[in-house]
Amino acid sequence: MSDQLNFTFNDTTVSAKPGQTLTAALMAAGCIPHRTAPDGSERGPFCGIGACQECLLEVDGQMSRRGCMTPVRDGMRVRSNDRLPDAAVSACLAKGEERLAEHACDVLVVGAGPAGLVAATELARGGMDVLVVDERHIPGGQYFKQNAVHPERQDDQGRKGRQLIEAMRASGARLWHDTLVWSAHREEGALVIGGLRDGEAFYIRTQHIIVATGAQETPAARPGWTLPGVITTGAGQTMLRAYEAVAPGRIVIAGNGPLNLQLAAELVGRGADVAAVVDSAPAPVKRPLLAGRLSMASPHLALAGMRHLTTLHRAGVPVLWGSVVTCIEGEDRVERVAVNQQGGAERWIETETVCLGDGFVPASELPRLLGCRQEIRNWPVTHPETGREPDGKTDQADVSVIGEAGRFGGAFLAQAQGMLCAARLLDRAGKPVPSGLERSRRMYRDNARFQKLLWKLYDPVVSLPSPQDTTILCRCECVTAGTVLARVSEDGITDLATLKRTTRAGMGRCQGRFCQASLMKMLPDPKNEKDFTAPQIPLRPVPVAALARQKPEWRGHVRVPIPSGLGATGPSASGAVETVDVVVVGGGIVGLFTALFLAEAGKSVVVLERGRAGALASGGNAGSLHAQLMAFDASADRDGPSMPARTLALQRESIRMWEALRTTFDRDLEIKVSGGLVVAETEADMDRLRSKVAVEQALGVDARILASDELRGIEPNLRDGFLGGAYCSEEGKINPMAATQAVLARARHAGVRVEELTALSVIQPDGTRFHVSAGSRRWSAGAVVNAAGAYAGEVAGLVGRRLPVFGAPLQMIVTEPVAPVVFSLLAHASRHLTLKQAANGSLLIGGGWSAGLDPVHGHPRPLRENLEGNLWVAQRLVPALGAVNVVRSWAAMNIDIDGAPILGESPDVPGFFTAVTANGVTLAPAMGRHVADMVLRRSERPDLEIFSPARFYGDQS
Template structure:
């Protein structure tokens, strides 16, 4: 029997039982609201498995702690999490040791300690294989074998089976690491590396094989009121009862579709709770006698269990509303009632304080997607991806197996069988003796037949489309994005894919990374058929304390180039040629500005992009506006100004142009001249800054040296160890997600034809003009502008031209949002770093750390060393970052030239213009303006002689 303990919640004493989660302890005392959103409304726990991040609390000063995953302790101080926590009042989340992050090896890593993972690990360990099993919870068992963390309630059959399975796994010799969060997966030259956080400390695991058994998650459909405290998933309710011996409320409504809802309703009654009603979308089983009979034939025991559950509800006078669906939840600051509707459209209002929604499950597939396993799109029961695998769980990647519900919902029996089958397959690959797989194959075949019959019995009409909901309906819970906002952007920007809608609205950019809004976004943007059209997962797949990953790493000067991904064969689409005065290749921010200014001058302009417009470097940019030289662009001058230094006046003019244009756009681009500080931490840094400022002042850059006292006045969050730095009041920031789409929208309003998915495959000279052949059609134009960014060299090659542009993928990192703490754009005098705070409160960390190309998909992806090193440099300047989680990292293909842009008409190819630069976001308006001036007027007020391609004339290709 667990003992009573006391802790504080909002300054008031609350009692709990040893082993309970903080969320369970609060709910049993009627405290449903955990965090406060940006609009001041309260939110409470939803999923119960740490995926939704709605149960966030401030615990003992540490912000954004998941209440459902944190065990209560004596004297703990718990407070609701404000929308923007004040870091000056927060405690560090983790230590940042000086030693490297440790690495451990094993033969097989099994991620997930549910039935599938336990079965696989046990069979592998029995085959004398070194196995590590990780589970994020305090106790393994998964949702099905969920163990009682308090040791106070008698075990039922599921828990007894779980105890026996866990004991067998331990006896076989498999290591089981609980409280272990898997946050990332990397394919590296020498094999797999899995990033983990065990008991708050970072480590890496290097397995020969990985078995992903992460299960599934519930994904409730959005309806009015679904964000009220007191709305949880059915699985969360079961977790509260089985693992915490707690009920979520006093009067509980169970809704949704499927047999789990029946089971949970009966468990509530067994624990003395009250069930207001069970609302089931499917018709009553007695109305489908043929389906019910087939189910009973396939598995009489489970069929009788279901009948017993229905009988128990009737005996306890629980209303069971078949063929009904939840459509609305009512309440002020918490649930007060639910509205359900039957097949005839008749509404019933049910008084309740807790609504458990069981709409269905989707695979937790972030890790197999990160590892490059092929996935297929499934539209039912809700839009989602499922990994392509065989009966043993083998995927398209030979070292990766996906078993159980991580590959598709099927129940515990199938998961258990797949665990054994995957183990035998891996043992065979390792050359170890294997047992016959036939018995397990037969069992899983029978289990699949039963599951098919079960869901034929529970077949229900599809839920209403999110498009039928009102405009004020919140779709993205993390970012508080409404359906009206999504509709407006889809209509205004012509968006047809989830990734662009995500960039346009921030929908899916919060802590849960779109797990709960992704299906709605997919349904709003049109028909999706492939994995490529879905939003990609990002590391960390769960928020991780910044300090836990920060480690000092070697640095370099400049950018590391990479070979661009090889284009897949694709034919030019055979269509009649369209005509334009100018074709601009590349719909990033530079190309968009070029097209806009050309259209404003009266030209007919077509803007082509190989993907969705603004999706590459411009969509992955961190949004810094640079007016002084970056640390890796400055070198002590020996023979005149460097190319980067010559560009400084152009950057100053471009920032001013951004500022003059921002009120002309149809949305807030969140531009602000904050000023920029480049920080010196050593005497060598200070001397470097003195030389740099001297050069900059000589060419008119508004930059000056500041001492330590002035530095701290300008930026109090900086470490006291800073000695001084360079201050430039003209620097600032912009939101590239909004700004790129704003420029594209302006171009569209001025008549620019914007063509996505138009990969240019041929350019031929035809008299005084050109014919441009693409995968989306053919265009004839008098002028072509090469604004293709990192792909500019390939566009040049189509005309036999050498355009010396190289790809250089770079990474960015973003934290959770906090109260204002940074006032300036921060950079380092001798290290790769830029830091700034976005309007939404997130801290953006970048500065030129190299990224790599994903070896499977060939798109940019952050690397381990860069993540660690970038974070280390950031926290060395801003120690308050130790109090923050990172919630996302990403990479984009930047470009490397020589520090200056390439502008102007190519001397060997009349009417072919280059508009390419590595500092694209700062320079974009001026790049577009100058290029348009040259095309329309054949001249420009700006001297572009330092930026023409002629400066590379003596270069050896």
Template sequence: MRHGTATGGDTVTLQFDGSPVTARKGETIAAALVANGLLAQGRARTGEPRGVFCGMGVCHDCLVTVDGRAGVRACMTKAADGMRIGPQAGRPDVRTGGTDLAPLPAAPLAEEAVDLLVVGAGPGGLAAALAARRAGLTVLVTDERPAPGGQYYKQPATEGLTADGQALQGAKLIAEARGAGIALRDDTLVWGAFREEAGLVVGVYRQGVAGYIRPRTLIVATGAYEQPGVFPGWTLPGVMTTGAAQTLLRSYGVTPGQRVLVAGNGPLNLQVAVELLRAGAEVVAVAEAAPAPWTRAATGAAMMAAEPALAAAGLRQLAVLAAKCVPVLWGHRLARVDGTDRATDAVLTGPAGAERRFAIHAVCVGEGFSPVNEIARLLGCEHRVRGDGATARLEAVRDDAGGTSQPDVFVVGEAGGFGGAHIAMAQGRLAGAEAARRLGHSVPEDAEARRLLARHRRFQAILWRVFAADDPGLSRADDDTPVCRCEGVALGVLRRTIAAEGVADLPTLKRLTRAGMGRCQGRYCMPRLATLVGRPAVEADFPTPQVPLRPVPVAALAVEKPEWGGHKRALLPPFPPLADTAPLGIAEAPVVVVGAGIAGLSTALFLARAGVEVVVLDRGHPNGRASGGNAGSLHGQLLSFDHGAKAEGDGGAAARTLPLQRESIDLWMALERETGRDLEIKLTGGLMVAEDERALAWLGDKTRVERAQGIECHVIGAAELRALEPALDERFVGAAYCPQEGKINPLVATQAVLDAAKAAGARVFPLTDVTAIERDAAGFAVHTQRGVIRAGRVVNAAGGFASRVGRMLGVEVPVFGAPLQMVVTEAVEPLVTCLVAHADRHLTLKQAANGNLIIGGAWTAGLDPVHHHPRPLRASIEGNLWVAQHVVPALRKLTVLRTWAAMNINIDGAPILGEHPAVPGFFNAVTSNGYTLGPIVGRITADLIRHGEAGRDLAPFSIARFKTAPEATRP
């Protein structure tokens, strides 16, 4: 509902779902729709209606289409006259409708240099920018919101709204920043951050155009987002965070409904309840989880003494609520919200468990905060785990000035840990001054800011003792309650998966259920998932943030790049010691496999099925490295860089591997039948497209080589290509078609092999680092941080790290780590059927069963310079996306959800299989194109261990083909 009337020249007219809607100029689409009673604005992937939830662009529940453009966040987009708006479908159909989301860049993405970039135009960011500018730095401040001020200093955005004292303070600070010559750039999404040799690079997106900022120093002032608990009905339209309701009210004069319940924990709820009353809403109750403050009288008195003005403001709010007969129910929590297409009733539970029901139009929930810390984490700033249970979160390790473990990155305010606006402003002043000092400017010490910081920290500590309340965790949720809002994954599914698969880590739970893999990248569900698999102890227990940090149009980042100079053979990252030193509980085994990826687990499966006792050791979790990061292609034909001038050697090694690929695909299908699991295997056929007659002739030569190896592959013309894949660009004159190619879901397939291996008797030990292998006449002593295990035979299935295992035994295994990237788009209705590749350019493209488009093609990734794990390079992201949209133009209508990288393998185009001639009992099971070949590599290795032969000629795959491999000294 609107507070006041929108009339005359201050209004615009929109259409929503075909019906006219009146909006005030300056309102966001979300505010306009809520004002007109349209709380259901978008659709979840599962089809349920969704509406405004966070109000700050984090949750992506309010997605709408605008003039044919999908994926528009209604809460972050200004309404304009004549807009045609519709609900965002769970999976849009871009074959028959939709508009490109951004123009293709006409040139390389622009780069802008600045002394200091401040991300976040809230109190902390603005204070930091002013301090730095006054010290002489050039300063740019970006903010994702439509206007500066942040959550605390929300500014009125429409005519006729009266700013209160808090907003006026913000307006003064904003004016000071502009007057000081600080560039304030709103509506600017920071989608990525990179640490390169030349310094920091920050990716931004604004008004359809992407680019980069190169700051000498970065201050992260991105604040926090509200983290309400999980309860039945929390995804219904009409349920929103308290902050979202306050944004609607303060910036746009809109209340979420006439009858509103405010529930949760903390003083913000009281403030918003009072503001709703003053705007004309009926607040049916305020439910506060903490007990009444007069039960903690000494703490209340201490709060009054620490900061009398702020404490008095809280008392005035309680007085206003009492005067309006609004019940403040201390010790009560929101238990559930009922309704079908929107919230209609809310149920509270009190200290004795008694329920109270309220008929409502909206529910505002504020139960805690999580820092927006992804930028700092991407840049390697150290974080520590804080909180317990469902509130477990990462907070930046920083000093009073926001200085982090990285000297060019500061984190101020709630981006590093919740503390309120006054702490953020004091810390911002200190950070801006210190940033200037580090860039060579002389800046006096700001003693007043340090005093304010200390004072407000004391006040906040006392305040949260007054509002201390137990965390309910997931106790309010039932099995049908979705824990992951984006993917619609319910609590019951999570619990059954954990029980059935023995899941003990967040990444595995993500892979098996897709929880945390949606648009919000797990920001809401990760703390809940953590309670299900055990409290995280260190940063590495949390999933790594991925770029883009928010969905970005494919077209905005698509820039043509040079594509091939051979695989980048990266130095392998160092491994820090593992903390788990609990004894293995096993002293010996006939066979020890090093590596729990698909090759190692397949080896264990076939050995265990034959009755061989086998132990698998992995430094991480099974499927946690290259196999788990695989794009899931089942390759039957040669890749474009495995034939001709681009191929390793003469391409013969890759060609000789083709029969193994065909056989391994058959074995994958057999494993699907045997395990009774849906591995999402589809032999859709594979296309390698050609843009001209030269490329078509090259494909003809390639297919002759493939047919000589028993692969069904032939060249088709343009008409047949169109019939197979109408979504491909019309520029293509033909393709090589291999009906034996397809796709698989590695997220579930490796788990199925793991389960089958364990069911057959294999023992798998995660978080077990093989530190040395010694050899004697009796076999091998495999040393780990959890003890020594003796083995008769050792299998090296360590993938990109196989060379390290070889060196432990004094032999060179010529395997190089080659980090490669993958990209995934939002889900859409079926767009492409086949596995698509390009004859001249690096591309693999396919559509997963859930509708996401997965884009790869061996584009080089790098190693994170701090944590040393594989990470996509911005040039590869741009180039990969350019090729993808060049082949399938409809991709320009989609956003990129995330990118990731994994340590692939570079050998010579063929696997290394078999017993090492210089080290009897030491077997290599290492291959590039590893996911396709995983099962056959495992079966061959098992046959060699059991019988000494595999019924086939393995000479082309022996390590002996590398003439320079040194001999080991025999014992």
């Protein structure tokens, strides 16, 4: 093999060592910036483990490839990744075979680090079919990093890792490296885990999963931490140990913990210029008793730490104890850092690379996705942590969590857990268990005790100051501390999910992995896992083309049983019953608009919301503003005005209201009436569109039929071969998260009281008033508005009425931001699809594909079959999507009714009003206005009578 590879980077030739990744080779050559961020700034690699997505590059025409996970090949053509890459000219990211392959094993081990290697080896030796998957090219994990450039050059740590790897291979366990785990589902009594390898997606069906994904670093945000040249300590060690790459120039290593000292000593040993090590803990010599106990607990590890300090001392590298790097400065990349020492003294150090190592948190997305119970931990930052036993057992019988995927504890503790976990699973399967378990239990206890002492020794005595307003907290979306603080203060936000929807912080490619801790500092202390944002599929970005597969089309929503939205009646309130004019049940966008219009009319209004306001269907939809009939809906085939057709006038009225109201809010709602195009593939499709347009034109909608040669004038990236289409100029889009939060903020400003996490329990009519209870609180109201969405039927039942409202969870998909590629609201004549592009460049893919319910917690979540089908239809219309990555999917509980909203007063319960629709974002302002007018008795609209709940009451007594 040649001892040198060559590739081009932005048309300049760069040399690399065989085995290096693109990022390692580029950093060694001083080419630090990799991509352009949304704010236009240049970004360089950061985490070194493929989680932060800062190292994105264009590789051989494929955009958004992770440089730190892509090995160099001779002759590669590499360019910086644009802020908005052009998908229309980029190469497809995957092949797209007929069907995604499915594999099987007894036990799937995710992660080939110390814990996973030991568990896999013992399970395979015991006769179980074990498959190990790992995202990196070479197993060993972060502790046993193997030298990919010169495998024969291993230090003692690396050699021990190689022995574990060889033992695992000899055991019969299968290893798939370069394999990304992107999803997890439970189906038919088994776990189905989604994987991606070499651009090919597949599934693994297993009876048990062992999560050994390790930990990730949690560097604290500070001014300048997004500059090229700032990396994590772990990334620095990966570059050095695995790829023999050292960034040129002076290096400062800062944070907290012994890994920083180890990296500094290793860099010195390779001839690097280490300017300083900055640690927020006091010098160990100032804690002699604790240091002595630590040495007794593990002489070997304590001696290793002393050797690192001796190496640094001999090299003249200052170790600044009780100090923090508070600021990083530079024009285009790092040039200097400010160091604050205990007592307030400040000094500046010239440097070109900063390694930040502020601590670790478990990589727990997979066990959280599978419903494992979480505990809240506050060290080193506030985070959820999977509850597990020393042998990895969790509250989910088919999930084990071992090593630092559960809690940071070091490689030796992780290996002990791997052995104990394997023994438990072998015993459960009736197979012989390995010997020496007592030794493993002792090893676990000893290392747990050592780790506890270690982090007492490294307990910081100085901390970072509060971030400045301009400090970026969310690296992906470039959200600053000032923006976050303003929304927290002005909107009264107290939870992370609402903050995310309001600011986009945590919505980027890394799914909040590197900003969640900073954001949590701005909010009240979390009480449980629900106060954190939920992990979403895919767990890492995955190419559209890898997942897109044709699925059978379907008709009608899939109804699901939903958990009760009603709360239990609490004890009688000790205070007086509160008197208000109106109680609105449901804090979605329809309920909030209703409350807003009532409050602006001078009424006192309380909104009762069982969850967080705007967090369910209102904040979880794709944001279409529909002014036309959905061609894929069966209603398009009917003769005469169907209920959906009769609703068009209300939809158009509501869209006009949105446009008129947009300037009255304190934020951009991203409203754009861009027109809607529905394309036809067959003559049957064209017939359907002609019928649809005829109905719409009769109702005054600006709709027309287009010939095949007219389609590209509206959508230039549309696939060839469509026979024609239908175009409606009135169709539009909105950012539903921004809109819902804007209405919520304005309603509160108008005097509306929004009671979140308050589940309704009683509505008792009493003459002209209603007695309403929620928990221990009670209200007396002159009117009640039922805007409870999927729970509206239950709420109506409290006053003795029945509404045929059913839960129908739907899924949505969002891609990475790209240059403009879709210009209208795009749909298909006979396939479920809505496709549009948001203001930030992300493509939103929806159209009514059903979601399912999480089998553990019962909340909506996407179905893998429907993800595949939805993406296939989208890529079929716009082939350029094959070059794009999916970054997130989610599901929300929509409703299934008779195709029209329910709007009006109950005919036999005066003062009880209903405002419910499956098309809430489009219809919200109009429905809110009209139900408010009905409550106020201000006007009557005979044309709205068709939407009255009376249409369902004919068979009720």
